[in-house]
Amino acid sequence: MTGTLEARFRVRRGEFVLDAELVLAPGTVLAVVGRNGAGKSTALAALAGVTPLSAGRIVLDGRLLDDAAAGFVPPERRPVGLVLQQPALFPHLTVQDNVAFGLRTAGAPKAEAREQARTALDEHGLGDFVDRRPAQVSGGQAARIALVRALVRRPALLLLDEPLAAIDAELRPALRGTIRGVLDSFPGSAIVVTHDIADAEALADEVVVLDAGRVLQRGPLGVLRAEPTDPLVSRLLAGAVPNAGSGP
Amino acid sequence: MIAPAVVAGVLLAGPLVALLVRAPWDRLGELLAGPVVLPALGLSFGTASASTVVCVVLGVPLAAVLAGSDGWPRLLTRVARAVVATPLVLPPVVGGIALLMLLSRTGLLGQPLFTAFGVTIPFTTAAVVIAQAFAGLPFLVLSVEGALRGVDPRFAVAAATLGASPWATFMHVTLPLAAPGLAAGAVLSFARALGEFGATITFAGSLPGVTETMPVAAYIALTSDPGAAIAIAVVLVVVALVVLLALRERWLTGLRA
Structure with a gap:
């Protein structure tokens, strides 16, 4: 198992400040929920290396990825996949x-790369599409x-940003099941940003609620509910806060 | 409204129609293969191709730098843009004189080049290519910059998280996605190079077979051998029409940076 994450970070984007701590045991799936502008996507961008930290550090499997003071590993050299x-x-x-x-x-x-890609697509039941263009x-x-494109690189940490938000509602349960299957056999850790509690329920071991750049609460969904x-x-978990799409 | 519009139409199309009507069609083949036209034709296509390559090799990096200039101080971006657009508004003769000031044996760069390596650039075929590249570069840079800015930045993020360095991301993702703009820019700079006259005759002269390109040859032949001049003009009109057809509306969208 890989994907031991210790991230304590502060990221500034204009007026907005994300100040959060995310610690994951290897192989954990964490859902990050929150309103628009809570800082969910900013957290992913910081973990992926797309946005550097202004303070704090990110350590993945003992390797320092970003330390606002001491160093920055660019996204292309991080064992982090982003979808x-x-x-x-x-x-x-x-x-x-x-x-x-x-x-x-x-x-x-x-x-060799193309052969491996074909095998991976076959394994995920996508073998019929190898020669198509994305528009098709x-x-x-x-x-x-x-998802397959990110997985073939065997990342230690997989980041999914609203994986189901762009999908038609009636197709979501099936795709949710597919992602669940992928995450079950994935040896690393994963963070799923979502506005849909159904995603968190189906995919995640634990849930973090972010608001205004801070962690409100973290724990298994049952504990957060209780x-x-x-x-x-409680309003977010009840689906009472309208929150379509992902904010900064 | 109608009458001035018709006059404008005649002003635009009339000269071309007259040229095509008066062209010595029966002698065209003979003229094109003759001693005046053929060397100019070969030289023009050769130098215009070379200058287009120069424009692509130098202009794509410049376009990439400009496309990523959003974080620069505003004044710097404005100056950079003005520098790129200068050849578009500068009288070509002035461009030629300026190139002489830079690259002649007594020029700013030309003097050290001559003293150190004995290299003289003006009035050589290389000078033709330089003059054409100077004239054609803005078309390429503006077109490619616009196209690069139009590429969704999420593709670059995806490429980076898939292990691609900034260079690999640019070469394998961003630039291929901007390929239509690159193609349009290359065609426009080629067309501009083919028609380049003022800077060429000033900076490179009119040595047949060496620096006498089609527009220069046409201008010189007009008094001595009008048939040859018109034959060259017909070739240039045909090329211009081919360029228009190839680009259709694309050159407008490409330049709308």
Whole structure:
């Protein structure tokens, strides 16, 4: 098992300050919920290395990834996978070459990378799409392909930003099940940012509630439901706070 | 409204129609293969191709720098943009004189080049390519910058988290996604290079086979051999029409940076 995360960080984006601590045991799946602008996506950006910290540090499996004072590992050298809400499959590459992309950057020869990509797509039931362009697959398929594209690099930490938000409501349960299956066999840790408590319930071992850049409460969903420390926590868990999409 | 519009139309299309009507079609093949036109034709296509390559090799990095300039002080961005656009508004002859000031044997850069290596640039084929690249570079840079800015930044984020260095991300993701803008810019700078006259004749002269490109040859032939001049003009019109067809509306969208 990998994915031991110790992250205490502060990130500034204009007026907004995210000040949070995220600690994960290996192999944990954590859901991050909160209103728009709570800092969910900013947290992912900091962990992925897209946004540097202004204070604090991120340590993954004993390796220092970002220390505002002492060093910064750029995103391309972090064992961190990121799947964005809009899957951002490269439109000029076939599905197979999209998945092979992250293997090529790791130094695999072209033929080998493509072969591995095909095998991975086959394993995830996406073998029929290898030669298609991203414009020729559905939203659900694109989400699954983006997941495979991140997984083939064997990250220690997998970040999913609203993986189901762009998917039609009636297709969500099935895709949620697919992601659940993927995460069950994934040896690292994962953080799922979501506004949908159903995602947190189905996918996560633990839930963190973020608001205004701070952690309101953290724990298993059952505990948060039974003993919310803040009225906003119970309202969020009841789905009473309208919160479509992901904020900064 | 109608009458001035018709006059404008005649002003734009009339000269071309007249040129095509008066062209010596029966002797066109013979003229094109003749001693005046053929060397100019070869030289023009050769130098315009070379200058387009120069524009791409130098202009794409410049466009990339400008596309990432949002964090710069505003004054610096404005100055950079003005510098890039200068050849568009500068009279080409002035461009040629300025190039002489820079690269002649007594020029700012030309003097050390000559003393150190014995290199003289003006009035050589290289000078033609430099003059054409000077004229064509803004088209390439503006078109590519606009296209790069139009690429969704999430693709670069995805590429980085998939292990691609900033260089690899640019070469394998961002630039390919900006390829239509690059193609449009390359075609425009090629067309501009092919038509370049003022800077070329000032900075490179008119040595047949060495620096006498089609526009220069046409200008010189007009008094001595009008048929040859018109033949060259017909070739240049055809190239211009091909460029228009190839780009359709793209050159407008590409430059709308």
